[in-house]
Amino acid sequence: MQVSERTRGAAGWLDERLGLSSLREFIAHKTVPVHSATMWYYFGGITLFLFVIQVLTGILLLLYYRPTTTEAYESVQFIMTRVAFGWLVRSIHSWSANLMILTAFIHMFSVVFLRAYRRPREVTWLSGIALLGLALGFGFSGYLLPWNTISYFATKVGTDMAASVPGIGPALARYLRGGEDVSGATLTRFFGFHVAVLPGLTTVLLLVHLALVQKHGMSSPPWVERKYPPSGARPPQMAFFPNFFLREMMAWYAALGALGSLAALFPWELGEKADSFASAPAGIRPEWYFLAPFYTLKLIPSHVLFVEGELLGLIGFGALAVCWAVLPFWAANRQGVERTRLVTGAAILLLFYLATFSLLGYYK
């Protein structure tokens, strides 16, 4: 009795200072629409969960990792062979990075197919796209850090592509590399991006993204909205806490199980230490999420009419990325009528392109 009163006293003390009751009130009244596509709502949460895993394992790796060309490879090798559970931490970090990008893509396409980008969620969509871009940046910068042969040459290829950007290309490549070629300066720079710049930006954008999701609530797909017009009854809802939250936790545990299985059964390889004087080994390719553009660039001839092939490819990808990022602004006409078929067609085409070219890039 006394303990309970003391607890209430402590809660009251905290409530007075932190305003926890309003948060409790908000959570108590927060609901999630229930319909045939509710399962897709979980992927945003799974992506967030994997990001948290990334942060935690990343901090543990930081305790031993040394970002110099003479020590990077050896320090990762030390983590994997000498540090207790170091192999698990490194494997989970690598696998969760890949799974996070996969779930981020699934989340993005589910938003498109469920039309969750519509007014007033345009900024939520934009912040999500920016977060995906940052996740790809995490992948690109983190890939180099073990300083092995594959990552060294993949970074060379990647930064060479950056050099083809019209106008600012050479300066951009020099900035990324910290010089004319991939070297120790590049490793230090990428390490800085990976552990300071990108996490900082991601944290800010993530907070904006989550705040917007809370502000606008979960979007219902059009077919649910049609069934429950604004003047009629509200679509069926599920309490966010504990009903949705517990389900989300089930998804997180399932993700944790998948992550643990991948890390234990297929530990992330270390490869051979990078040698800047060695010739590039055959079959150099980037991480799977860069395979589609990589393979496309390989297919484009060196010159198309008077334009350099690589430049043309980069312009194409740039235009595609911009079009995709501003999707909410062309998904409806000026009268506000949804261009449903156009958006669905574009999403299916993009999905088909990414899947096919990634597979071709992997196997060819």
Add this chain to the structure above:
Amino acid sequence: MTSRPLLLCLLLWPAAAPAKDSCVECHSVMDGKLQAPATAFANDVHRRRGFSCADCHGGDRNADDPQAAMSRAKGFAGKIARTAVPALCARCHSDANLIHKYLPQQRVDQYAQYQTSVHGKRLAAGDAAVANCVDCHSVHDIREVKDPQSPMHPLRLPETCARCHSDAAHMAKYKIPTDQLAEYRKSVHWQALARRGDLSAPNCASCHGNHGATPPQVASVADVCGSCHALIEDLYNQSPHRPAFAAMGAAGCVTCHGNHGVLKPSPAMLAGDKAVCTQCHEADSAGGKAAVAMAGLINGLGTALDRSDETLQRAARSGMEVSEAVLRQQEARQTLVKARVAVHAFRVGAVSEPAKAGLALTAETRRAGEGALKERDLRRLGLAASLIAIAATIIGLWLAIRQIEGTPPASVEAGRR
């Protein structure tokens, strides 16, 4: 500013565009045999350096009139006699002042060497059928040795020698075998040259010399092989076999390894049905027993290395990090090479030293591999336990949801606006 390109053109002019060459001009428009030299000469290294037909055949390259161009008075010699070819080539190639203008590091002793060769001696004795410069280097389309189309390029040299040496009719009067190329193509040297593309691998000239081509004498075979296999030569020279072979008149290395068809050596050469040692040593003699002991040591180390390799590969295939052990394994492999080389000391002690070191290293790498496999199994066990715990938690969560919601989907409330 404009004078610099002009000066450059003037400097390059003789090399880029040779002076008038009436021989090529006329022979280019002729037919058959008379045209062939002019056509071939287009690719000739001498033409690229500004030389012309007249530099070898004499005559006047500037005269348009064939009579004047091929005038004996102007030194026209016509077709060069085979016996005169080496001396003719030597006019320039033995002249250091001339040759070093074009190739500062080029040797100029080819003719002197040729005169010491079997080819040169026979030619001097009047045998025009032996090889002279053009038989090997080709005529009219002579290319630099490094040019892959040159018959003297390392990859083509064995076939070039074999054009004569595999021709039974041509070799009949010299009474020498014609199976050298066929044998050479079975050898490790050919494998290295042709299969691996190692241009430094031995070809005919590596052992016989090129311009001074001579078969190595019995006493010098080990020295010839030792020019590449230096360590083995040292061991052999200090071994009891050197004086024994010399006394027997046996030709060093080739006694056991053969000459043109040198096969990949193996411990089977020491003991067993294919052993070469048994040609001289009885099985129960000290030599025979030593050979068997050395074979045992090498085979034992080889087997241990293979086992260790297999363990490490299994661990690596399971995703275990064993790169340090793999590096140690390479060190252990080196001891096998050392043990094989040490056979040429023909002492068991010389072989057992590296073999024991290799076995110790192999035991260490195998332990590392087995340790990695044990850890893999432990990880899998840990994973199974974790998965059970995770599955139990998921089931617990599901039960909790059911309890909260009652019979599903009771918790789903029909919302109010």
